[in-house]
Amino acid sequence: MEGRSLERERYKRHLILPDVGEEGQEKLKNGRVLVVGAGGLGSPVCLYLAAAGVGTIGIADFDRVDISNLQRQVLYCEKDVGKRKAEAAAERLRQMNSTLKVLTYGDGVTKENISQIIEGYDVIVDASDNFRTRYLLSDACVRMGKPDVYGAICEFSGQVTVFTKDGPCLRCLSPDEPETEVPEASGFGVLGAIPGVIGCIQAAEVLKLLLGTGDSLVGRMLFVDLKSMSFDEMEIGANPRCTCASFHRLI
Amino acid sequence: MKLNNRPYADWHEGLTIRGVMEHMNFTWPKLVVKVNGQLIWPEDYDKVVLNEDDDLKIHHLLGGG
Structure with a gap:
């Protein structure tokens, strides 16, 4: 089958969606998304973006696959244990969709490289597992005007929002990063399905941002609790006292 | 007073x-x-x-991934 008609067949269920269609699928193909953290959240995010045909996916993670990751990090198989996550994830995505450009950042994101890395992307996904990275990302995204699709989990719970330059950022909600991680990244239990739920919502928010359709989670934080099976949301606004207030055009 | 959408029974003057x-x-x-x-x-x-x-709302801000 010729390339174009194969694409039409592959994305048929997108093409018949009024909010996607050929034009939208082209937007996804031209979309460039950076996923920071290729763990529990990063797994479904990467898989659904790749399946949807997002043309360029960057994966930033410095870690290696551990056998204890396999309980929830569905990007990886037993054969990946010991491999670098960014590389193993990229390999999986290329197997899934050979038409994509997948870039890896095996050093993760740091204060030194963050601006240079995110510059080339349209949307940034925070799928990291620590507040140091989360504040680093949020600050950089505000400074550079990139949407930051934030997802976080613990035990049976998770939360998702979208931070933008014009809306609230992480510092608007909570001005300072904690002195110690809360709790330490690997020190709490996680029901394997919660990063699946939250990561899929993050992927959906990314696709909507690229398509320019629907109501995004900008200005709203969605709370999910799988134990009580409840979804709740809270409106959040940019805080005039935030150190990023000048970027939020509040001052 | 309400805490997370539920009535909070222990409100008193000066409660912070x-x-x-x-x-x-x-x-x-x-x-x-x-x-x-x-x-x-x-x-x-x-x-x-x-x-x-x-109407008071208190939520945990999570950081795990």
Whole structure:
């Protein structure tokens, strides 16, 4: 089958969606998304973006696959244990969709490289597992005007929002990063399905941002609790006292 | 007063956000707090005095991934 008609067949269920269609699928193909953290959240995010045909996916993670990751990090198989996550994830995505450009950042994101890395992307996904990275990302995204699709989990719970330059950022909600991680990244239990739920919502928010359709989670934080099976949301606004207030055009 | 959409039975004159946190044993170090829709930062948890008809929301801010 010729390339174009194969694409039409592959994305048929997108093409018949009024909010996607050929034009939208082209937007996804031209979309460039950076996923920071290729763990529990990063797994479904990467898989659904790749399946949807997002043309360029960057994966930033410095870690290696551990056998204890396999309980929830569905990007990886037993054969990946010991491999670098960014590389193993990229390999999986290329197997899934050979038409994509997948870039890896095996050093993760740091204060030194963050601006240079995110510059080339349209949307940034925070799928990291620590507040140091989360504040680093949020600050950089505000400074550079990139949407930051934030997802976080613990035990049976998770939360998702979208931070933008014009809306609230992480510092608007909570001005300072904690002195110690809360709790330490690997020190709490996680029901394997919660990063699946939250990561899929993050992927959906990314696709909507690229398509320019629907109501995004900008200005709203969605709370999910799988134990009580409840979804709740809270409106959040940019805080005039935030150190990023000048970027939020509040001052 | 309401806490997370449920009636809060232990309201009293002079009750602060910190007072609710201590009474309800909120020990998580990163919280998102709103009173009547307005975000309150940690430095104000001791200062904000709650009224009998206030709507207080306290959520954990998670960081795991």
